[in-house]
Amino acid sequence: MELKSHSPFIKWTVRLLKKALYIITPILVVSILVTVSYLKQTSEVISKSQNEAIWFVLQLTKEYSEFIYQLQSYQLGTSDYNDMLIQYEILWSRFNTIVNNSLVEHLHQFEGSITEIDHHFTYIKAMEEQLLQLPRTKNESSLLLLFKNDYDDLQIYLNHKFRLSSDDLGNKINAVSTLEIIFRYLLISTILTGMIIAYLLLRESRYHHRLAMFDSLTGIRNRLWLNKKLDKLAKNNQAFNFYLIDLDGFKKINDTQGHHTGDIFLRHVASRLRQLEQPHCFSARMGGDEFAVIELIQLNTSGATPSLLPGKLVSLLNSSTMISGKSLTISASIGISQFPTFAKSIPEVLKQADFAMYEVKQQGKNGAAYFKPYSVSTMKNNPLSSVS
Structure with a gap:
């Protein structure tokens, strides 16, 4: 919506x-x-x-x-x-x-x-x-x-x-007695009016909150919400994977097909990301053709359980989209950072995901990679396989 x-x-x-x-x-x-x-x-x-x-x-x-x-x-x-x-x-x-x-x-x-x-x-x-x-x-x-x-x-x-x-x-x-009845009705009317005002103020507050926290073009959460969510997770020391998504080839679509088509395409991307949302998984648009996904995880003595989400994201974003009778296809370069396994703060989360995402682009795009100190484990074209 x-x-x-x-x-x-x-x-x-x-x-x-x-x-x-x-x-x-x-x-x-x-x-x-x-x-x-x-x-x-x-x-x-x-x-x-x-x-x-x-x-x-x-x-x-x-x-x-x-x-x-x-x-x-x-x-x-x-x-x-x-x-x-x-x-x-x-x-x-x-x-x-x-x-x-x-x-x-x-x-x-x-x-x-x-x-x-x-x-x-x-x-x-x-x-x-x-x-x-x-x-x-x-x-x-x-x-x-x-x-x-x-x-x-x-x-x-x-x-x-x-x-x-x-x-x-x-x-x-x-x-x-008549005055008492009138008074009761007036009092009830005033209470109902107050309730309506409270409801409208609440609705308006929620609407403005949605304006502030959701992207007006795609309808999914925006960067402001993302920053607040990341800060809250870090404060609670909740482990999570952070996926930084950059669309490969979107600039070409925007330049050749027009901004209107580009906007429609971004809405399709947001709709696909919304399909993956679960109580432990959230998506947001960071701006332009950059999106992000937060995946809450549970850590154990051997670390985090391997996630299937990177492969799903690569596959989902690589499918074609029909707009105005034209089939448009792009891919995505996805950098993944892990909190608190490697990133100990939110700035590090963003920096490490950005580093991993550009590493994927340098290796040919259309893939996902986890950030690790001194090396990047990549998943390219076959995203479920891991290379140390």
Whole structure:
């Protein structure tokens, strides 16, 4: 898979998604903040409304109950007439405060409550004249009955109106529940958006890593990856064979057939090298017509087990390739260095492989050779045979 062909699409897709996410994410965050703020505000309003309303209602019913008690005591002769009138004035003031005081704002949020309370206020005001005439009329029993009936009606209404299941509080609680649901969805959306952003950043990071570590023309690993891999292997003291591959005759193809054909040919070479890759074998393009292969090996007391890879490489790279109806054939000169058998550092690995590769070229190309101190063991044309 070539990076070049996918680069515009990946860049366009990532750019488009990032732009969309840059717009969506702030909107989601602001929406969550607004929802949380409104949720908090609504909860506070419900709590404050309920508490304030209940306080006024309790005070009203308390004063009304006290007035009836005073009226009943007056009827029985255990209370003074003036004490009863004072309690009436207190009740009258409590009604007036609820109905006419704008500071009792939260009570107005309970639909119909002020109207109902005002109705009872009007009723007791209408009864005031009869209260004033009590010492003369002695009509305590009938007045007491009327006030008790009115008090019972008011008590029934208030109990219904201000219990938690009332329609007004229920509507507010439903509003809070709706806000909670919205908040959950917004939170989930934000989390999903964050996951998408993380995925895109990871994908983009991997893409840029691939750009940095893989050759854009052939799609296999590049020299940067190769250097990092060699350093890591040396640091871990992992034994390996390093194959430096130079294509014989590639310059002629490039000059006579054109650079486009040359690029296609390099892709074919990379594809063949990729066929050899295993968990212990890696290929890379070093640049131009130079490639490299790393083969991990196990050392024993007698040294490394002879590898079959040199012969496979020579045979694989020597086969013909059809490009635009033309059969093109080249060979390869391969120099092999061994770490840590002879090369003790990465610079020595590269230098020894380069020396062995040029030794093959001097002996006619199309072969592979291991580097050894003071001599080079070559494999030419018959790569599986070794010459000391």
